[in-house]
Amino acid sequence: MSVQMHIPGVSDLTTQDKSPFALDQWYVAALSSECADKPLARTLLNHPIVMFRDGAGVVHALEDRCCHRSLPLSAGTIEEQGIRCGYHGMLFNGEGRCLEVPGQSTVPPRAKVKNFPVQERDGIVWIWFGYDQQAAPNGDAPSYPVHTSGEYVWGGDAFHYDAPYQLIHDNLLDLSHLGYVHLQTIGGDARVHMNAEMNTTTDGDNVLVVRHMHGVTPPPTYTAAYPFEGKIDRWQEIDFRVSHIRIWTGGVDAGTDDLRDPNRGGFHMRGFHGVTPETETSAHYIWTIATNPKANHEETLKKVMAQTAFTFEEDKVVIENQYQNMIRFGNQPLMSIHVDVGANRARFIMEKLRTIRR
Numbered sequence: 061m062s063v064q065m066h067i068p069g070v071s072d073l074t075t076q077d078k079s080p081f082a083l084d085q086w087y088v089a090a091l092s093s094e095c096a097d098k099p100l101a102r103t104l105l106n107h108p109i110v111m112f113r114d115g116a117g118v119v120h121a122l123e124d125r126c127c128h129r130s131l132p133l134s135a136g137t138i139e140e141q142g143i144r145c146g147y148h149g150m151l152f153n154g155e156g157r158c159l160e161v162p163g164q165s166t167v168p169p170r171a172k173v174k175n176f177p178v179q180e181r182d183g184i185v186w187i188w189f190g191y192d193q194q195a196a197p198n199g200d201a202p203s204y205p206v207h208t209s210g211e212y213v214w215g216g217d218a219f220h221y222d223a224p225y226q227l228i229h230d231n232l233l234d235l236s237h238l239g240y241v242h243l244q245t246i247g248g249d250a251r252v253h254m255n256a257e258m259n260t261t262t263d264g265d266n267v268l269v270v271r272h273m274h275g276v277t278p279p280p281t282y283t284a285a286y287p288f289e290g291k292i293d294r295w296q297e298i299d300f301r302v303s304h305i306r307i308w309t310g311g312v313d314a315g316t317d318d319l320r321d322p323n324r325g326g327f328h329m330r331g332f333h334g335v336t337p338e339t340e341t342s343a344h345y346i347w348t349i350a351t352n353p354k355a356n357h358e359e360t361l362k363k364v365m366a367q368t369a370f371t372f373e374e375d376k377v378v379i380e381n382q383y384q385n386m387i388r389f390g391n392q393p394l395m396s397i398h399v400d401v402g403a404n405r406a407r408f409i410m411e412k413l414r415t416i417r418r
């Protein structure tokens with residue numbers, strides 16, 4: 061069931077002029093670590109997809125349906141050359157071409173399944189969805205050097221949401237909720253978060269929200285992971301890029317480094333948030349968290365990972381609850397407050413990108 065969500069000046073209706081999703085984008089399909097020795101089934105933007113890594117180590121994405129009798133290919137097995145259907149054994153390569161029909165000497169020309177452009181970069185598997193799926197992707201998938209620079213240790217996971225992707229965007233672009241939702245991890249005094257200095261800028265289809273909080277008490281995750289001396293200066297930089305959001309947060313001992321210095325020290329958490337619609341009303345949230353421990357790298361990463369997963373579970377509870385209530389109350393208008401500037405800009409951009417070009 062599709063639910064209209066009204067934001068002033070922005071409509072979320074799917075009409076004949078609107079796609080439910082912003083297309084011509086590289087979306088996050090999986091973490092590289094999820095594509096190992098088994099097929100990975102995931103519905104992305106209403107397309108049931110199977111992903112697999114072939115014998116050469118290359119990840120592919122095919123429609124998750126055997127062209128013979130429709131068994132999901134994800135029920136099959138991976139071989140050196142491709143994926144073998146688990147019903148009658150037809151073997152398909154990464155382009156979706158059938159290489160073998162067991163017991164038959166020829167392969168019928170129609171024996172193929174649809175494939176989708178995929179690129180694996182910096183530990184992330186990206187998939188392209190275009191308005192014209194026959195057209196080549198418009199450039200390479202984004203890089204994410206945080207995973208590969210060697211400056212950070214990182215880990216991640218994939219969550220499923222019974223809620224539309226827009227509500228995850230709203231949540232990530234408005235971190236004022238930390239003081240109410242995440243008291244046990246990255247939160248702290250709610251007044252501090254609600255009164256943070258906030259600067260929102262737009263560059264094309266990207267939105268950057270920068271928030272600073274000076275002379276505040278470090279929250280539990282920070283003190284568990286880093287030897288702060290007392291009060292800290294905190295920053296949150298939320299970088300919205302349509303298919304994903306990069307969030308750089310952290311803190312320095314109060315009054316030391318300038319929060320505008322790109323090379324500032326202190327404790328850093330760099331979050332990568334792939335928000336990939338599953339359907340109009342459900343989404344995949346594929347995230348990683350990277351940090352810069354002073355010592356005990358493995359142990360600190362474990363702590364930060366556990367607290368981040370706990371934090372994101374808290375968001376999931378709020379967002380799914382919020383969505384259920386939207387269904388319960390039907391099309392009620394929403395209102396905006398000061399913390400919604402970034403979220404509203406992102407909604408405006410998504411609305412523009414969902415417009416079908418003719």
Ligand code: FES
Nearest residue numbers: 126128129145148
């Ligand atoms: S259903 Fe796949 S080979 Fe028959």
Ligand SMILES: [Fe+2]
Nearest residue numbers: 241242371375
């Ligand atoms: Fe949150």
